[in-house]
Amino acid sequence: MVPGIYIHIPFCLSKCGYCDFYSVTSTEKISPFIKSLLKEMEMYHGCFSRFDTLYLGGGTPSLLDSAQIEEIIDGIRKHFPLSADTEVTIEANPGDLSREAAESLFKTGINRISIGIQSFDEHILSFLGRRHSSIDAISAIEHIRNAGFDNMGLDLIYGVLGQNMESWMNTLRKALSFRPEHLSCYQLTIEPSTPLGIQYRAGEIDPPDEDLLYDFFMRTSELLEASGYSHYEVSNFARGDECMSKHNRKYWDHTPYLGLGPAAHSFYGNRRWWNHRCVDRYIEEINKGIPPIEKSEILTREQLRLEALYLGLRTKMGIDMEEFSKQNGCDLLDEKGALLRTMEQEGLITITDNRLCPTRSGLLVSDSLPLL
Amino acid sequence: MKNTRNFSIIAHIDHGKSTLADRMIQYSGVVNDRNFKNQILDSMDIERERGITIKSQAITLPYRSKDGEDYILNLIDTPGHVDFSYEVSRSLASCEGVLLLIDAAQGVQAQTVANLYMAMEHDLEIIPVINKIDLPSADVDKVMEQIDSELGLDPYMSLPCSAKEGTGVEEIMEAIVRNIPPPKGDPAAELAATIFDAQYDSFRGTIIHCRVFEGTIRGGDIVRLMHDETTHKVEEVGAFLLPRQKKDSLSAGDVGYIIAGIKTVSDVQIGDTITLDKRPRKEPLPGFKESKPVVFASIYPIASDDYEELAVSLEKYKLNDASFVYQKDSSIALGQGFRCGFLGLLHLEIVQERLEREYDLSIILSVPSVRYRFTLNDGEVIYIDNPAYYPDPMSITTSEEPYIRAIMMFPERHMGAVMKLCKEKRGENSTLSYPSPGRIELIIEMPLADVIYDFYDRLKSVTQGYGSFDYDIIDYRQSNLVLLDILVNGDRVDALSQIVHRGSARERGLRACERLKEEIPKQMFKIAIQGAVGGEIISRTTISAYRKDVTAKCYGGDITRKRKLLEKQKKGKKRMKMVGSVAIPQSAFISILKSDNT
Ligand SMILES: Nc1nc2c(ncn2[C@@H]2O[C@H](COP(=O)(O)OP(=O)(O)OP(=O)(O)O)[C@@H](O)[C@H]2O)c(=O)[nH]1
Ligand code: SF4
Ligand SMILES: [Mg+2]
Numbered sequence: 001m002v003p004g005i006y007i008h009i010p011f012c013l014s015k016c017g018y019c020d021f022y023s024v025t026s027t028e029k030i031s032p033f034i035k036s037l038l039k040e041m042e043m044y045h046g047c048f049s050r051f052d053t054l055y056l057g058g059g060t061p062s063l064l065d066s067a068q069i070e071e072i073i074d075g076i077r078k079h080f081p082l083s084a085d086t087e088v089t090i091e092a093n094p095g096d097l098s099r100e101a102a103e104s105l106f107k108t109g110i111n112r113i114s115i116g117i118q119s120f121d122e123h124i125l126s127f128l129g130r131r132h133s134s135i136d137a138i139s140a141i142e143h144i145r146n147a148g149f150d151n152m153g154l155d156l157i158y159g160v161l162g163q164n165m166e167s168w169m170n171t172l173r174k175a176l177s178f179r180p181e182h183l184s185c186y187q188l189t190i191e192p193s194t195p196l197g198i199q200y201r202a203g204e205i206d207p208p209d210e211d212l213l214y215d216f217f218m219r220t221s222e223l224l225e226a227s228g229y230s231h232y233e234v235s236n237f238a239r240g241d242e243c244m245s246k247h248n249r250k251y252w253d254h255t256p257y258l259g260l261g262p263a264a265h266s267f268y269g270n271r272r273w274w275n276h277r278c279v280d281r282y283i284e285e286i287n288k289g290i291p292p293i294e295k296s297e298i299l300t301r302e303q304l305r306l307e308a309l310y311l312g313l314r315t316k317m318g319i320d321m322e323e324f325s326k327q328n329g330c331d332l333l334d335e336k337g338a339l340l341r342t343m344e345q346e347g348l349i350t351i352t353d354n355r356l357c358p359t360r361s362g363l364l365v366s367d368s369l370p371l372l
Numbered sequence: 373m374k375n376t377r378n379f380s381i382i383a384h385i386d387h388g389k390s391t392l393a394d395r396m397i398q399y400s401g402v403v404n405d406r407n408f409k410n411q412i413l414d415s416m417d418i419e420r421e422r423g424i425t426i427k428s429q430a431i432t433l434p435y436r437s438k439d440g441e442d443y444i445l446n447l448i449d450t451p452g453h454v455d456f457s458y459e460v461s462r463s464l465a466s467c468e469g470v471l472l473l474i475d476a477a478q479g480v481q482a483q484t485v486a487n488l489y490m491a492m493e494h495d496l497e498i499i500p501v502i503n504k505i506d507l508p509s510a511d512v513d514k515v516m517e518q519i520d521s522e523l524g525l526d527p528y529m530s531l532p533c534s535a536k537e538g539t540g541v542e543e544i545m546e547a548i549v550r551n552i553p554p555p556k557g558d559p560a561a562e563l564a565a566t567i568f569d570a571q572y573d574s575f576r577g578t579i580i581h582c583r584v585f586e587g588t589i590r591g592g593d594i595v596r597l598m599h600d601e602t603t604h605k606v607e608e609v610g611a612f613l614l615p616r617q618k619k620d621s622l623s624a625g626d627v628g629y630i631i632a633g634i635k636t637v638s639d640v641q642i643g644d645t646i647t648l649d650k651r652p653r654k655e656p657l658p659g660f661k662e663s664k665p666v667v668f669a670s671i672y673p674i675a676s677d678d679y680e681e682l683a684v685s686l687e688k689y690k691l692n693d694a695s696f697v698y699q700k701d702s703s704i705a706l707g708q709g710f711r712c713g714f715l716g717l718l719h720l721e722i723v724q725e726r727l728e729r730e731y732d733l734s735i736i737l738s739v740p741s742v743r744y745r746f747t748l749n750d751g752e753v754i755y756i757d758n759p760a761y762y763p764d765p766m767s768i769t770t771s772e773e774p775y776i777r778a779i780m781m782f783p784e785r786h787m788g789a790v791m792k793l794c795k796e797k798r799g800e801n802s803t804l805s806y807p808s809p810g811r812i813e814l815i816i817e818m819p820l821a822d823v824i825y826d827f828y829d830r831l832k833s834v835t836q837g838y839g840s841f842d843y844d845i846i847d848y849r850q851s852n853l854v855l856l857d858i859l860v861n862g863d864r865v866d867a868l869s870q871i872v873h874r875g876s877a878r879e880r881g882l883r884a885c886e887r888l889k890e891e892i893p894k895q896m897f898k899i900a901i902q903g904a905v906g907g908e909i910i911s912r913t914t915i916s917a918y919r920k921d922v923t924a925k926c927y928g929g930d931i932t933r934k935r936k937l938l939e940k941q942k943k944g945k946k947r948m949k950m951v952g953s954v955a956i957p958q959s960a961f962i963s964i965l966k967s968d969n970t
Binding site for chain 2: 006186187188189210211213214217234235248251252257259263264265266267272274297303306307310311314338339342343345346348361363364365366367368369370371372
């Protein structure tokens, strides 16, 4: 359970209609932000013994030039001990990945890249409000491979209004043709505070129906598993276990993580805290020498247990019931045995070797499983 | 005493009693405009929200008449709904007269007639008032005809008014003074006061509402409650102003309250006579008929840990609702609870809502039932109001169910639809009359069980709102009864069982399955619902599993938010009862009685 570091880079050139990640579209704050980020690292100096993942997320981290990225990575190395095999990931927008950009990114020591492709269908891309085209996406992938990255993830979105199964399958097959090490296939979520969410509430758009989304999910999983990918989390697929995102897995098993930058969340033991969701405020507090924390919470035993349950059930690894009872003081089989059996009969979970694992269709209802 | 007038406002439901009371209160000036609110006497939240009166309320109004004299008008606003007709009859016992309101657009309705009869039984002076004359659809002439032909009253006695706009209120005040006789009685005689209501006040204990017929009562007196001969020292007497107003004494003819250090409302009996301990009266005044529960259901806490809390809350609730009765009960499916008796389905709904609201409880009510009578092989006669105690069918010689005599009034053109409905509800021995041209009064006998559920709603809908209905329980009649069980995923849920007529078992079983299918949310697995009579499945349905709910992304910033959502859903689920592995929402238990059209 070696902790990981997450850095939130809160800048995008334009805002996508469905996105509720925190980011601003003006880039003039980038350099004061980096200064503050370095100071924030200083505040945590000596607090953690070792990290083995570093994740630059956003926003659009690929907006930074390689000097800025190097500055950040150097800062991390200065303040925190990193394992030799540290996984260093960056999220990138295909529009930013020219050949030169890809090559200089590779030189910064980043060894994993997650590209926000979303779709190879132009209609879908423009509906989503993405600034790149599918041609950009294809050349970005080629540049990344040519630059030497051997751990590449592609992010895709399905369940977009007006998207039929055929369009989605085409995107998926196209993505597979690049043999990415990792694929994230997200069903489009309509978030209330986004332009899409507002349209939805105004009744201007209808979300796809449940049965169609079910089919999307099942077909995706079937196709990818048949192509050699392991469906290791609700939305994530890896070409072999060693290709799973080492960093993201920490979120699902209560491994500690340190989040730096605006809106970033951190977790340690039974405490979770997060920074202000505002780059100005973030910079301001840090300049005053105050940690830019908006809020923190101490999780009760019951809350930890609920989290462990719902997070565990999102993953193919599921829950080791012996470990669970040690950690959370609750014997699942004792308390919910009859229910678990019913769900096993319904084909939603499997119970083997004291391990509770969701099946493919179980993953789809894994938000309700912990309510039982 | 000659300047006191005691009267009730009675009418069919919603004809405007409480609104007229408002206008009279404002007219007398006892409440200043700033403190005034509409339907001011409907003091309970639930009355205000539903816009109906549940409890009678008394208020004293000072009034200077055109004859130059000052009068005291004791007004009692009464509820119109059938379930609470018992409240009306108690109120009438303390009056010399009534205002009988008739909605100018709706005309005479079933409870208009029923309440008129009640007033006549008490020998009261009756002043017909035609209300809502401001409505465009008001037809005063037609209502006057009905007053003549259907009520047998002198239509020229009637007063037109709009309680909403306040027109005609002065004429009503004058008519009260002129036509309603002052109370009789001798202030110097032995004390005789009838208790017509009692309310619990957490500071003062029981507040007795009474009408003094003879004698005088003062603070400091020792009074005797004649039904159990207990004595109490009077702390305070007074009149029902807003708020209560203390007085030195109440004497013959007065309506007012007595506070005498009585802890619980159950220690006093409504209808009892109060007299003075040192100078008692020999015979009590005639009391009231006891209010009898007609609908029964069990109440269970949703979380079984809350049983004790439920017990305490019921005890407290009972303090203010003497017509609610309960005793311990338990169910195999739902655990420990209480079997309760109600005056009708509205009463049941109100008790449920008040318990949840005022005592912050989450409860489940089992399917309501009437009280059946069984004669067993050994000659023993038992009454069963809980399907869980349905006797072994082999041991039953005769089964009987309660019947009512219903009076319905509706326009002639709906005759066919009403008769069809009555037939469906097993009505028999009907008699028809035409109280005035184009209008029908139908008297018909029906099993109570078929009426309590959705009969009134159905009647309203088949008569497009023009039908009205009132009933009295008459007797028990032999009936071919069976126990209809409901199985959820193969497990019998005793709280969903019903005793039904054999002839309607299949249809009721189907309906129960359909309703449950609508009420029970999809869950992660298929749910089979079956209706069974004596082990034979007579109806079935399945609720398919839902297939998808997971959120796509769950990383560092999503975890707390997601957990909070789950915590909230978990709480919501606490409002459902787990039966085996199936979560059944509260609403399911009553829903199975409702038919399609409601
Ligand atoms: N237009 C009009 N509406 C009125 C009049 N009087 C009462 N109403 C309306 O009729 C409805 C019922 O009035 P209430 O005074 O609550 O009737 P109620 O007889 O006390 O009803 P219950 O106590 O439930 O039997 C309300 O919406 C009133 O606003 C009137 O004179 N004219
Ligand atoms: S989806 Fe990515 S690029 Fe689009 S606004 Fe959100 S963070 Fe920026
Ligand atoms: Mg009223």
